[in-house]
Amino acid sequence: MTFIDKLSAAWTRNNSLLCVGLDPDLARFPAHLQGQPDGIVQFCKAIIDATADLACAFKPQIAYFAALGAEAQLEEICRYLREQYPHIPLVLDAKRGDIGATAHQYAREAFDRYGADAVTVSPYMGFDSVEPYLEWPDRGVIVLCRTSNAGGSDLQFLDVGGRPLYQHVAQLVAEKWNRNGQLALVVGATFPEEIAQVRKLVGDMPLLIPGVGAQGGDVEATVKAGRTADRTGMMINSSRAILYAAPQGGEDFAAAARRVAMDTRDAINAARG
């Protein structure tokens, strides 16, 4: 089963477009998990168990693990996800980008080591920096297009032939790079009107949309801008608003995460119409 098929099945099965981001920040962990050697695994497994019926994807952000030297814990979390929830796509958020020989190593990291169904990559180095990932035909590659941070405009909004660079990237990916239907795009929720522009350019290509929750993106405007004719087409990501929903130190962090995840899923579904 390809990444796109798996994602599509998860949208239907859980009636959800919500992607739960796993950004484990020890400073915000509940007190009883602080200082435990496998605290990150315990925290993430609890979040996963509490939200797996509400999510269309899980997205660990590798930087949070790499900063702590916690790759072994990320491996364990990914293994747990694949074994316990094989129907939910696992997206490794890594935003890699390098020449072909090196990209091949990054693909091995994402797909073989962590078993991710998809990985995020940067388009700056061009198609041959994306191509090596396509050798894993059942996996997906999610290319940065329009990002949710303020500085995203520095390059992505530059005028290229009468339109902003991010639109050029969207069309390039949709029309030239997406040879086997393995590609998707990252488009931030902080710019709903730009999501609509991208949607027009890329047909039904899935969009990974960060920026709701802690980053303040508007759920209703986001969904209306990004939905496809069948009212799917998006992984709308929330990380911190879900992970740290409980007042710090609370042991009910998983229950609080579930509540926020459910509210977010429902708000998304209300806007899908």
Next chain:
Amino acid sequence: MTFIDKLSAAWTRNNSLLCVGLDPDLARFPAHLQGQPDGIVQFCKAIIDATADLACAFKPQIAYFAALGAEAQLEEICRYLREQYPHIPLVLDAKRGDIGATAHQYAREAFDRYGADAVTVSPYMGFDSVEPYLEWPDRGVIVLCRTSNAGGSDLQFLDVGGRPLYQHVAQLVAEKWNRNGQLALVVGATFPEEIAQVRKLVGDMPLLIPGVGAQGGDVEATVKAGRTADRTGMMINSSRAILYAAPQGGEDFAAAARRVAMDTRDAINAARG
């Protein structure tokens, strides 16, 4: 001492602009190191010892370690470099790029965990994806500008206001992002005339120049295009041509690496004039 000062001192001390890239590919290792649990450490330490008096920097490429789950070996190699050769800058080639909170985690990975003097990053997400690294005032950040792969032209050569995107990035980095003199640029050796364009735009900013050696860039044209008035200004990287200089299986890989490193350094110096 800042990254730029340390680099400048290494240029002078070793009379070298050669950066030795550490891309450990097990399939190309000498037979006696294959299958050893610390084979990567042994290989890289031997390369480092054989070339440390010929290099102005060492540049481990993290993808090669990440694909193998060999972060602990990368940590050991970085520790060895800092302890044995504290006067040679350690550049972590990671090409990271993410929103501020995540970029801060990547900066911790590069600077605190691995103790790198500098790290490579992508400009696609803009200044606020670079800014967190600047909180380490003695470290450097090397921003992708013009890359040495064929696909680099896909985005970097797009016309932005009458000139290619990579020139816009060069000027943006030099004039706006480089607030504390911590920044440098990646410009591939495969396009010497473009190195010259970048040099005109960025003054004496250091350039990391991959693409000589296995990628085929011309050393003389590269040096003439990129040198500053004092005939420095570059880290000219060679990885595979040095690391795998010996016929495969040979135990003299370090001696062969030294020979190629010396030849490359000397060719660079001949072109510096």
